[in-house]
Amino acid sequence: MTPTSQQQLQRFIRLLTTAAANAALYHLEHLQVARLCRRALDELNGLFNNHSDVTLKIIDNQLIFDNQPVTHNLAIQRLVAALQLHGISHLQIEPGIYSEELLGLINTLSKRPEKYIDLAASEHIHFGQIEVRYRQGDNSYRSTELLLADIECQEADRFMDVYQAVQKKQQLDLSGIAGMVSNFVNAFSDHSDSFLAIAPLRSMDEYTYTHSTNICLLNLAQARQLGIEGQMLSEIGIAAMLHDVGKMFISPEILGKTEALNEEEWQIMQQHPRLGAEYLLGTPGVPRLAVVTAFEHHMRYDGKGYPQPDRPWQMNLCSHMTAISDTYDAMRTHRSYEEPLELDQIINTMLDLAGNKLHPQLTYSFLQVLNGLEAGT
Numbered sequence: 001m002t003p004t005s006q007q008q009l010q011r012f013i014r015l016l017t018t019a020a021a022n023a024a025l026y027h028l029e030h031l032q033v034a035r036l037c038r039r040a041l042d043e044l045n046g047l048f049n050n051h052s053d054v055t056l057k058i059i060d061n062q063l064i065f066d067n068q069p070v071t072h073n074l075a076i077q078r079l080v081a082a083l084q085l086h087g088i089s090h091l092q093i094e095p096g097i098y099s100e101e102l103l104g105l106i107n108t109l110s111k112r113p114e115k116y117i118d119l120a121a122s123e124h125i126h127f128g129q130i131e132v133r134y135r136q137g138d139n140s141y142r143s144t145e146l147l148l149a150d151i152e153c154q155e156a157d158r159f160m161d162v163y164q165a166v167q168k169k170q171q172l173d174l175s176g177i178a179g180m181v182s183n184f185v186n187a188f189s190d191h192s193d194s195f196l197a198i199a200p201l202r203s204m205d206e207y208t209y210t211h212s213t214n215i216c217l218l219n220l221a222q223a224r225q226l227g228i229e230g231q232m233l234s235e236i237g238i239a240a241m242l243h244d245v246g247k248m249f250i251s252p253e254i255l256g257k258t259e260a261l262n263e264e265e266w267q268i269m270q271q272h273p274r275l276g277a278e279y280l281l282g283t284p285g286v287p288r289l290a291v292v293t294a295f296e297h298h299m300r301y302d303g304k305g306y307p308q309p310d311r312p313w314q315m316n317l318c319s320h321m322t323a324i325s326d327t328y329d330a331m332r333t334h335r336s337y338e339e340p341l342e343l344d345q346i347i348n349t350m351l352d353l354a355g356n357k358l359h360p361q362l363t364y365s366f367l368q369v370l371n372g373l374e375a376g377t
């Protein structure tokens with residue numbers, strides 16, 4: 001594989017995974033997805049100049065192209081994880097591929113396997129499938145822990161370790177969190193055209209990992225929009241990763257409940273900001289900002305929300321940003337029991353909340369980040 005082919009392939013995979021992340025976040029017909037698909041197709045056609053087809057294989061979690069391992073980066077990791085999730089062990093794309101076919105592949109990669117109905121090959125795309133390990137007879141998922149273990153996403157592993165240590169009341173490994181955040185910050189610089197390039201695919205919507213990394217990425221995007229860099233940027237990312245750490249002290253029955261919580265359960269749930277802040281306060285090396293954010297992230301701009309302090313309170317900037325990211329993530333998250341909201345609906349709701357639940361200027365700034373995403377590339 002020539003250095004040019006290597007670069008073309010890297011660009012193709014980055015565009016493909018970004019398109020899949022955008023399709024999951026918005027919908028397949030979104031303008032951004034169409035643009036990314038077109039660009040991905042251009043890169044593919046470039047590759048066909050020197051290759052009779054593009055065949056990608058996964059061997060031991062390593063992506064192989066042209067009999068050589070492809071240098072790992074976050075986009076490659078995302079593709080490998082997504083292909084594995086669908087049980088695809090190799091993927092062959094032939095010259096002449098239509099954009100509709102590539103869009104079909106993007107659609108597959110953007111979805112959870114349970115929602116995928118037909119993994120049939122198209123005229124120019126062929127799959128090699130291994131046993132799909134994530135399905136049971138009734139098509140329901142195995143436990144979150146098993147699924148996460150199978151995905152073998154380096155960051156997910158590291159993050160789960162950190163959170164499990166919290167559950168077992170062991171020492172919090174702050175360096176693990178800080179390392180992840182610095183990876184995200186670096187990836188932001190590498191993929192400034194779209195921060196969604198590194199947003200985890202929605203197929204992994206396990207709460208602890210995906211929610212926290214989403215809030216981290218959204219907070220980092222907001223902070224960068226405000227011109228925040230360096231140590232402050234990292235601390236905002238770390239605070240986001242840890243904002244819900246208090247939920248580790250709430251029983252899984254309450255956390256996992258899909259119907260509305262009763263009054264007693266709701267009172268327990270509302271303890272998670274205080275429990276998280278207390279835990280982080282007692283952990284050496286945790287930035288003060290993370291303690292404050294854990295405590296304040298369910299407080300509201302208009303003074304409502306929880307916990308309710310018994311004196312006038314000024315919320316920290318990072319807590320406001322986290323509340324905005326949290327509100328957005330809750331609306332965009334694809335829950336099986338409810339339809340995800342369209343982007344227009346999300347924007348309108350956030351505009352309604354600006355000035356009461358959410359900090360108005362920061363909300364407008366956040367919506368600009370979203371606009372930038374649409375205008376990007």
Ligand SMILES: [Fe+2]
Nearest residue numbers: 243244297298
């Ligand atoms: Fe929370």
Ligand SMILES: [Fe+2]
Nearest residue numbers: 211243244326
């Ligand atoms: Fe949260």
